[in-house]
Amino acid sequence: MYDTLITGGHLLTMQGDGVGFIRDGAVAIEGKEIVAVGPRDEVDSDAREIIDATDRLVMPGLVDAHMHSSAVLGRGWAQEVETWMASAYAPMLRHSNPAHAPLGTLLALIEGVMNGTTTFGDYNRPMNDLIQSHLQMGSRGVLCNGISALNWANREQWIAQGWQPGDPTPLDEETFQRTFQAEKQLHDEWDGHDDGRIKIIFGPHAADFLSREMLLEIQAEAQRRGALMHLHVAQDPRENNATLERYGLRAIPFLDSIGLLGPDLIAVHLSTATDEEVDLVAERGARMVCCSNSIGIIDGVMPPIARFKEHGGVAGLGSDQAPGNNSHNIFSEMRATAMYAKIAATSPLPMPAWSTLRSATIEGATVLGIGDRVGSLEVGKEADLIMLDLTQPPLLPVLLEPARNLVPNLVYAETGRNVTLSMVAGNIIYRDGHFANVDVAQVHRDVTAASAELQAATVDDELALGTPIVRLTRDGKI
Numbered sequence: 001m002y003d004t005l006i007t008g009g010h011l012l013t014m015q016g017d018g019v020g021f022i023r024d025g026a027v028a029i030e031g032k033e034i035v036a037v038g039p040r041d042e043v044d045s046d047a048r049e050i051i052d053a054t055d056r057l058v059m060p061g062l063v064d065a066h067m068h069s070s071a072v073l074g075r076g077w078a079q080e081v082e083t084w085m086a087s088a089y090a091p092m093l094r095h096s097n098p099a100h101a102p103l104g105t106l107l108a109l110i111e112g113v114m115n116g117t118t119t120f121g122d123y124n125r126p127m128n129d130l131i132q133s134h135l136q137m138g139s140r141g142v143l144c145n146g147i148s149a150l151n152w153a154n155r156e157q158w159i160a161q162g163w164q165p166g167d168p169t170p171l172d173e174e175t176f177q178r179t180f181q182a183e184k185q186l187h188d189e190w191d192g193h194d195d196g197r198i199k200i201i202f203g204p205h206a207a208d209f210l211s212r213e214m215l216l217e218i219q220a221e222a223q224r225r226g227a228l229m230h231l232h233v234a235q236d237p238r239e240n241n242a243t244l245e246r247y248g249l250r251a252i253p254f255l256d257s258i259g260l261l262g263p264d265l266i267a268v269h270l271s272t273a274t275d276e277e278v279d280l281v282a283e284r285g286a287r288m289v290c291c292s293n294s295i296g297i298i299d300g301v302m303p304p305i306a307r308f309k310e311h312g313g314v315a316g317l318g319s320d321q322a323p324g325n326n327s328h329n330i331f332s333e334m335r336a337t338a339m340y341a342k343i344a345a346t347s348p349l350p351m352p353a354w355s356t357l358r359s360a361t362i363e364g365a366t367v368l369g370i371g372d373r374v375g376s377l378e379v380g381k382e383a384d385l386i387m388l389d390l391t392q393p394p395l396l397p398v399l400l401e402p403a404r405n406l407v408p409n410l411v412y413a414e415t416g417r418n419v420t421l422s423m424v425a426g427n428i429i430y431r432d433g434h435f436a437n438v439d440v441a442q443v444h445r446d447v448t449a450a451s452a453e454l455q456a457a458t459v460d461d462e463l464a465l466g467t468p469i470v471r472l473t474r475d476g477k478i
């Protein structure tokens with residue numbers, strides 16, 4: 001007798017090199033593991049809980065491979081400005097209250113889970129506190145605290161020395177040591193927690209926020225521990241300017257020159273990479289995360305995921321940050337990725353729906369180093385899956401023969417509102433609008449108060465730097 005049998009729905013298993021469609025299928029689960037998957041008549045048996053999936057689509061949970069969860073407290077606050085990082089995002093983070101951060105993380109996870117995400121690649125500080133939100137939600141986390149030699153608290157000193165937003169930022173050894181130590185402690189304490197549901201990786205922030213020596217020290221430590229590195233790569237012209245000034249090379253050639261581009265690297269963004277640099281990152285076997293909405297809104301750029309995948313690279317999708325992106329929704333990222341890639345190429349062919357869906361599932365899991373455990377519905381893998389209602393738009397009408405429309409409708413039209421169930425490691429964490437482990441109404445109340453406090457603390461700084469949101473509000477434009 002199985003613990004759980006999900007039966008009667010259509011399956012997208014994501015097995016093979018497509019989407020692994022099975023009509024009228026079933027998934028059997030024991031403990032946290034999938035023990036049978038296939039056509040219903042081959043799988044059906046007794047189970048302690050039988051979930052009727054008639055008129056439902058059953059597929060792997062989505063993977064948000066790069067996000068900064070707690071920044072959601074400043075949702076919509078930092079965008080439509082040049083030098084986004086220095087002028088809008090960093091000033092807001094500087095005023096954020098660490099005591100409120102776990103609340104922000106919980107809100108981001110609520111948004112993700114209700115829209116089909118089961119794995120979160122959260123890059124955030126202070127992760128030792130935020131991890132409690134991941135544990136409470138019951139979702140899967142591939143987490144890091146982030147390591148940086150950048151101390152925004154010193155900004156007034158930089159400005160006094162002539163620094164301006166967009167200039168290379170001075171590096172601070174004490175900040176590096178403190179954040180590096182915190183990452184090691186996080187790995188010591190939490191890696192593999194809850195039977196592997198929590199995985200800790202190393203998060204060197206960016207090529208310009210760390211020196212060559214610091215990057216190599218992080219790499220050596222990560223390799224010693226068998227941990228991946230999660231690094232923002234070629235996100236901003238600022239980064240290339242800094243590595244050119246310090247080492248005479250743009251960011252990607254610089255990272256390659258010190259041996260950082262390799263299979264243990266998760267390279268996030270690649271927004272400013274040249275074609276040759278994109279090819280180099282793919283050839284070195286590094287993995288990519290594409291954050292289409294975030295980079296589209298804050299920089300007006302489509303990251304080069306299509307080229308990266310055409311050169312054999314494995315790429316996942318990420319929601320990045322809500323102050324600029326406004327949402328943590330991988331359905332929204334799928335649509336944006338498939339569409340912006342076409343616009344960037346002035347061609348309808350790049351990033352077809354099936355390939356985009358693979359980036360949101362099995363490839364995203366592979367990017368985070370857990371593709372052998374989740375990301376597809378396969379015997380022996382953990383039961384991380386979602387169900388969607390096929391009885392209403394935009395997934396209706398469902399056509400199966402001679403042509404199936406499920407995958408295009410999922411990628412180009414679904415928003416997440418049709419998600420009816422989310423399961424992680426065999427546990428149902430969300431069903432029919434209700435969360436198993438979180439009091440959503442309470443979170444919403446607390447978040448509103450915390451967010452208002454953040455806004456009040458930030459506003460003078462924002463005004464001083466000319467971030468447009470306050471001016472646009474005053475002028476009645478937003």
Ligand SMILES: [Zn+2]
Nearest residue numbers: 066068232320
């Ligand atoms: Zn990021």
